[in-house]
Amino acid sequence: MRPVLVYTASRIGLFVVAAGLLLLLGVQNLLFLLAASFLLSGIASYVLLSKQRDAMSARISDRMGRPEQHDD
Template identity: 70%
Template structure:
């Protein structure tokens, strides 16, 4: 479960950093600030968090492929 938490925390952190930078640059409309932060952090996470995304994907696919126990 750790790779999922690391990736999620990284995405949230990247969003908050982007939100703060855009606010400091003078973007004061709340809706525009949130939308722009979401788009920019999404693009940045695609590039910056590829290792974490791959680790999360491997972890989730391994968990889904694991046979389920029969409790009959």
């Protein structure tokens, strides 16, 4: 579960950083700020978080491939 948490926290962090930078640049419109932050953080995460994304997808595929154990 750790790779999923790391990736999610990193995505949220990039969103907050993008929103902060746009606020510093003087963006006042809340809707535009949220949309632009979402877009910028998505592009940045595609470039910067490829290793974390690969680790997360490997973790999820491992979990999906294993059968569940039932205690009878």
